Amino acid sequence: MFQPMKKLAMIGCEGIGSVHLEHFLQFKDIVELAGFCDLVPEKAQNFCDIAGSGKAYKDFKAMYDEVKPDMVFICVPPFAHGEIELETIRRGIHFFVEKPLALTAEMARDIAAKVKEAGIIAAAGFQCRYSNLVEPTKQFIAENSVILVEASRITGMPELAWWHNKSKSGGMLLESTIHQLDIIRYLFDEPETVTTMGASGWVNKENSDVDELTTTMIRFRNGALGMLSSGCYATEGASFDSNITFSARDKRAIHRIIESLEIHEKEDFTPGEVAYFVTKGDGGLSKSAKITSYKQEGDAGLACDRTFIEAVVHGDSSKIRSPYDDALKTHLFALACNESLATGQTVKVTYE
Ligand SMILES: NC(=O)c1ccc[n+]([C@@H]2O[C@H](COP(=O)([O-])OP(=O)(O)OC[C@H]3O[C@@H](n4cnc5c(N)ncnc54)[C@H](O)[C@@H]3O)[C@@H](O)[C@H]2O)c1
Numbered sequence: 001m002f003q004p005m006k007k008l009a010m011i012g013c014e015g016i017g018s019v020h021l022e023h024f025l026q027f028k029d030i031v032e033l034a035g036f037c038d039l040v041p042e043k044a045q046n047f048c049d050i051a052g053s054g055k056a057y058k059d060f061k062a063m064y065d066e067v068k069p070d071m072v073f074i075c076v077p078p079f080a081h082g083e084i085e086l087e088t089i090r091r092g093i094h095f096f097v098e099k100p101l102a103l104t105a106e107m108a109r110d111i112a113a114k115v116k117e118a119g120i121i122a123a124a125g126f127q128c129r130y131s132n133l134v135e136p137t138k139q140f141i142a143e144n145s146v147i148l149v150e151a152s153r154i155t156g157m158p159e160l161a162w163w164h165n166k167s168k169s170g171g172m173l174l175e176s177t178i179h180q181l182d183i184i185r186y187l188f189d190e191p192e193t194v195t196t197m198g199a200s201g202w203v204n205k206e207n208s209d210v211d212e213l214t215t216t217m218i219r220f221r222n223g224a225l226g227m228l229s230s231g232c233y234a235t236e237g238a239s240f241d242s243n244i245t246f247s248a249r250d251k252r253a254i255h256r257i258i259e260s261l262e263i264h265e266k267e268d269f270t271p272g273e274v275a276y277f278v279t280k281g282d283g284g285l286s287k288s289a290k291i292t293s294y295k296q297e298g299d300a301g302l303a304c305d306r307t308f309i310e311a312v313v314h315g316d317s318s319k320i321r322s323p324y325d326d327a328l329k330t331h332l333f334a335l336a337c338n339e340s341l342a343t344g345q346t347v348k349v350t351y352e
Pocket residue numbers: 011012013014015016017037038039040043058060075076077078080098099100125126127160175176
């Protein structure tokens with residue numbers, strides 16, 4: 001029997017929305033690009049033009065009334081979450097939402113509870129979970145007792161007015177470095193406590209109150225410790241950084257999100273021998289280390305979007321790697337860091 005194609009809509013037609021749109025152009029076999037909404041109508045119209053289908057809207061409720069989408073991609077900034085999701089759930093529309101889920105724990109918890117009640121499919125934009133580097137890193141962690149996790153995300157300040165305002169973006173940890181927090185949770189372990197310090201004074205961007213650098217100490221539930229640096233102070237790509245190093249006693253894995261994985265180990269390891277291959281006396285990397293390298297293959301974001309859309313089309317969410325209720329935990333992890341930053345206290349991370 002003929003089944004009409006499921007209808008997809010989008011709210012927020014700018015930065016990340018355009019990345020999703022590029023993906024959707026490859027999904028016309030399974031979904032109809034039916035509606036685009038942005039507070040700036042020209043942006044929504046531009047997306048319709050690129051899609052070659054759909055109607056542009058300024059008000060997402062009017063779009064829902066007319067288009068009656070089966071699913072929606074919510075690609076709005078952190079401060080704009082809440083009403084959109086609650087109305088989407090009320091109407092039984094499946095949704096994919098960009099990180100961070102909201103600015104507060106209360107809002108994200110409320111949405112998660114209502115998603116569960118309504119029985120709809122809801123996923124979050126943690127596309128890094130779909131990278132081919134995930135499996136070998138997971139294997140490394142399963143086969144080795146990891147003691148220390150060191151992560152960093154050092155960038156420049158994005159040119160987005162709302163990003164510089166903590167009350168709109170939540171600051172860099174919640175807005176951006178949440179990808180690192182998410183991958184650490186997804187691959188390694190849940191955090192027990194966090195202690196975060198912040199500093200500023202290098203960029204001094206007008207009207208910005210985000211911390212230019214934060215460092216966070218993490219105690220994991222399995223007893224390991226972690227260290228995370230998150231900075232937007234860098235002016236040059238040469239001083240950018242992004243990596244997560246998982247260190248065991250005799251080897252370590254350097255996971256660069258959606259880029260590469262390197263496993264450093266001793267070339268001819270003899271059990272019981274003193275392992276000296278990671279650093280030499282001068283702090284340099286020993287030449288005797290054997291390095292196994294993996295490269296990112298394919299587009300993790302494309303896989304992430306396709307997985308959500310197929311879940312809605314087939315009514316089976318089992319392949320989604322970042323369901324809303326799990327993304328909520330990453331959200332609470334980031335908010336605990338922000339609370340520690342604000343209070344100067346160590347904060348227990350609780351998901352209940
Ligand atoms: N998953 C990722 O790797 C990734 C990458 C970039 C951005 N993001 C996330 O996506 C979100 C959006 O970031 P961006 O860079 O696209 O921002 P942006 O400012 O470039 O685009 C947001 C768009 O949403 C529109 N908008 C805001 N409120 C709206 C509303 N109520 N109804 C309709 N439209 C509305 C704005 O007019 C704007 O066009 C952020 O939370 C960001 O963290 C995720």
